[in-house]
Amino acid sequence: MDVPDSSSAVAARFTGRAATAERPLSGALTEVGLDDGRTVMVKLVDGPGAARAEAAGLRRLSDAGTVRVPVVHGADESRLVSDRVTQGPPSARAAVRFGREPAGLHAAGAPAFGAAPPGGPVEAYIGLAPMRNVPGDDWPGWYAAHRVLPFSTAHVSRRVMCPNGSYVSLGHFQVYARRHDGNEASPGRRGPHRGPAAAQGAADP
Template identity: 45%
Template sequence: MSNRDVFRKQDPGAHPDFFRAEAAGLAWLADAGMPVPRVREVGAGHIVLDRITESPSGGDVAGRFGSCLARMHDAGAAGFGAAPDGYDGQLFIGRRPMSRTVHASWGEFYAVERVLPFVRIAVEAGSVTGRQLPDIERACDLIGGGALDDPEPPARLHGDLWNGNVLWSAHEVVLIDPAAHGGHRETDLAMLALFGCPHLDDILAGYEAAHPLRAGWRDRVPLHQLHPLAVHAAGYGAGYGRALHRAALATLELGGSR
């Protein structure tokens, strides 16, 4: 094995669970059939992965990825908010700690553990204004109260599925840098749409062929973008705060509360 075959990430100052969480998430997704880099080594301050050779790909690869993503989601999780099976440490999204508290209902989990904690950080950072905050909190009250819950079981999520974590090779898509946990499958798809992804229509077609989405899923995209937008508002400025506010208003419309 040469250095050209592997990719090493290291940060001696990282939280001791940071790279462990990444390794556990990758293993959990792989157990569900998703192509991910093999973990060669992991420690408190580093992780060594197989290097992925990227190359242009087309709609056929995208369609297979969509089907694989649906099967990964269907592999499930122990609950809404659950960490990867067998992992006992802290979860992260990017560098930020993320709750692993499990809830019986999706709406309560999503509002309490995935949106509001990052909204509070965004308020402190000045990215969410006092005018925007009440609407965002009302949307979270609506969600947390169960008004937008459905019968979907907890899905096995990548959890940070933006385009930068989707690597295209000649024959398959490989996922990297998960924030893996149990959640709603539409949240992964909403994040793909939020930041743009090549061949997204083909990905969605492959997904629908494997496991059709519930009617009205396109209307629910802003609801499922609240989490990634709150995370980005916490760290990347007022533009994301404004986008978060717009998504909150769209969520209130879903519940007939605007």
């Protein structure tokens, strides 16, 4: 049985620097100090390809050039290595940036709703839940078919959610998803139309 590399070894492999210290922060996160004075984070990720999917999402957010995103040094099947995000005190200036920069990220656009980040997989994750990056050009139909319906179905099958115990039943989503598969206009759509945003696909993994 193969013994997985230590977090220090993974950090050294992806940064090209020797590791000088290692400090576990949780079961999934380890802080690793490098010989050039930098500190990186090594994240253990569950699910096949989840680390690479998250790396692709972070790179897409970074490419938009509107929000500061940790530099991704590399990822393999189970671990992601990125720069550590330093903490700072709350301030009015930080609050303004917190609103302005994500707004710019949404305005950066994307090829389609649900489009995978460049180099990212179709089979990805949102948190620990599996998620498919399936492109569509109609937001309500796409969201119902590829986000609400899969997760609602999974919750019903696990008896976490009652099929008819909410304001909108699972059956409503099934009918809506069949009528609007994400590629047709939805006549019942409300509110102004907005195009796809980089954050919608990239943040999901």
